[in-house]
Amino acid sequence: MNGLYDEFRVALHSVWTRRWLVLAVAWGICILGWLAIASIPNRYDSRARLLVDINEIVPADSQSGPYADRAQIDQIRETLTSARNLEKVAVTTGMLPAGAGEREKAGAVAMLQKNIKVIPQQENIFEITSSIGVGSLSDADNAKLASGVLDSLITVFRDEQLRGGRMTAREGLKFLDAQLADREKALGEVEARRAAFEAKNIGLISSGTGSPGQRIDAARAELGQIETQLAAAQGSLAAANGQMASTPATINVPGMGGVGGGVARQQLAGAQNELSSMRARGLTDAHPDVIALKSQIASLKAMADREGAGGGGGGNAQNPAYATLQAMRAERQATVAALSSRKAQLSADINRITTAQIQNPGVAAEYERINGEYTALKAQSDRLMAQREQVRMRGEVQTETDAIKVELLDPPTKPTSPAAPNRPLFLTLVLFAGIGGGIGVAFGLGQVRTSYATAAKLERASGLPVIGSITEVVTPERHADRKKKLVWLAGGSGALVALFVLLLVAEFVQRGMVA
Incomplete structure (x- = not known):
């Protein structure tokens, strides 16, 4: 020690x-x-708080919502201190003299970007801080400049948001119009190519809509339904034939004499009246009911002629039940015939398209490619048209109202003591x-x-x-x-x-x- x-x-x-x-x-x-x-200049800090509210009357897209609003607010925060805005602030506050060169402008913008901070406090509330310390200025001038920078920045930001929204809408409409013109031109070219291809390969491709594969699938689906209906119609026809086989064509009416022929003529008259009624309703001769009724009328005419020729002296009259069954069988025969004809037509179409695909596989593939290109271009054109209408409406809304409201919660503070x-x-x-x-x-x-x-x-x-x-x-x-x-x-x-x-x-x- x-x-x-x-x-x-x-x-x-x-x-x-x-x-x-x-x-x-x-x-x-x-x-x-x-x-x-x-030699170190005093730095003075000024603070302000902004509320940025998005007045979204027309949504930007189908995915608009809280996430889209947050993304838009983040974009606003980034553009608040953009080089364009800060250059205007430097000119407004006198930091840049008149006729300043590009180098001086870049230096002033870099200094402001370094000394201006934007801090989010809540989802749409921001605190802006400017820290100014210019060695060539006095402390009072630096303090005044710190608050003046924030005042100018907020004013420039408001003006830019109002003008920028309208400019963006006009530029967006101009861009979409150009894109729509390109799509319309491309659609016209594809339609011309498709028409020329169909004319060149008239025997190899169908004139109907859709690709050959799609048409074959549709024909097969319809053919399955026709076959089911044809089986049911053939079963009904067989049942009617069985009933007719067990039913007598005439019945004996005692004391009747030879007046049985009047029954066939009465049925013929009723059938003709019904045919006239169907035509009055607008049914054509190709309608299945008209075809069946005309077949029934032909049978009744033959029966009436036979009864008139055999005429006057028998006691037998035509069986009404047999005549009804005969008319029913004629109707079912007509249905079976129509379904068989449609089945044959569908089978022929399927065979023709299949044969054309086998013999000329490249034609079908090229036709499908052209149709796919047309479908894609048409979908793009429709989507661009919808986007153009939406942009137009947003532009009108921004012209009439403030799409983005900037409210000053706390004005820029006037610093009285240096921060550093x-x-x-x-x-x-x-x-x-x-x-x-x-x-x-x-x-x-x-x-x-x-x-x-x-x-x-x-x-x-x-x-x-x-x-x-x-x-x-x-x-x-x-x-x-x-x-x-x-x-x-x-x-x-x-x-x-x-x-x-x-x-x-x-x-x-x-x-x-x-x-």
Whole structure:
């Protein structure tokens, strides 16, 4: 412990003997440090809060919703500090002189981009901070410029949003019109190619819509239905034939004489009346009911002729039940015939298309390709038309109303004290650094010099015993000289501290002048 105490005393003595060096180094470090701090311009911060509300009367697309609104708000936040807006801010606030070059504009925009921060507080509320510290301006001008930058930025942003929305709608309509014209031209070319291809391959492809494969599938599906209906119709016809086989054509009516022929003629008249009624309803001769009824009328005419020829002297009359069954059978025969004809037609179409595909596979593939190209172009044209109408409506809405409302929640603050640098703290740190630097230089110099402050230290260094030491004898003249130099040392140290206090006072007075 005594050794450590002795070392401390020795170090303190080494520094004290070089006290003028300590004072000189402290003055040098403090002067340089305080000059460096004085060259740093004060930075003043101004803050404002904005509420950005999207008045979306017409949705942007089918996926519009909270996610689309958030994306649009993020886009607004990015465009708030765009280079175009910041250049206008620099011109408005006087940071850029009239006729400034591109290099000066780029420098001003880069400085503003670095010193303007946009921080989202909530989903659609932003805090904007501008930090301005221009060395060529006074503190009052920097403080005024910090709030003026935010005022100008908010004004420019509002104007750009209003003008930009309308410009975007007009540019969007122009672009969509050009795209629609291209699609219409391409559609016309594809239609011409398809018509020329159909005319060239008239015997190989059907004139109906759809590809050959699609037409074959549709024909097979219809053929299945026809076969089911034909089987049912053939079953009904077989049942009618069975019933007719077990039903007599005539019945014996006692005392009737030969008037049976009147029944066939009555049925014939009723059938003809029904045919006239069907034609009056607009049914053509190709209708299945008309075909069946005409077949029934032909049968009834034959029966009426036979009854008229066999005429007058029999007692038998035509069986009404047999005549009804005969008419029913004629109707079912007509249905079977129509279904069989349609089945044969569908089978022939399937065979024809299949044969054409086998013999000319490239024709069908090319035709399908042309149809696919036409379908794709038509879908694109319809989609572009819908988008154009939507853009037009949004443009009208933005013209009549504010699509994006920017509300100033908190106006830009007027800074009264610099945000950076913290000069009182830096001045104090420089003072302590100067004193510490002086002490450190004096102590280091004492370690380098080969001198010994005590006899014990000399004895340890030399390894030889030290008999004794002679104490310094101070004369009155030397004592007075030392006292005078001590006063000078105190004056120099006090002057350094006084300069530090004066700088602090000047700093606070300057802040008060800004306020």
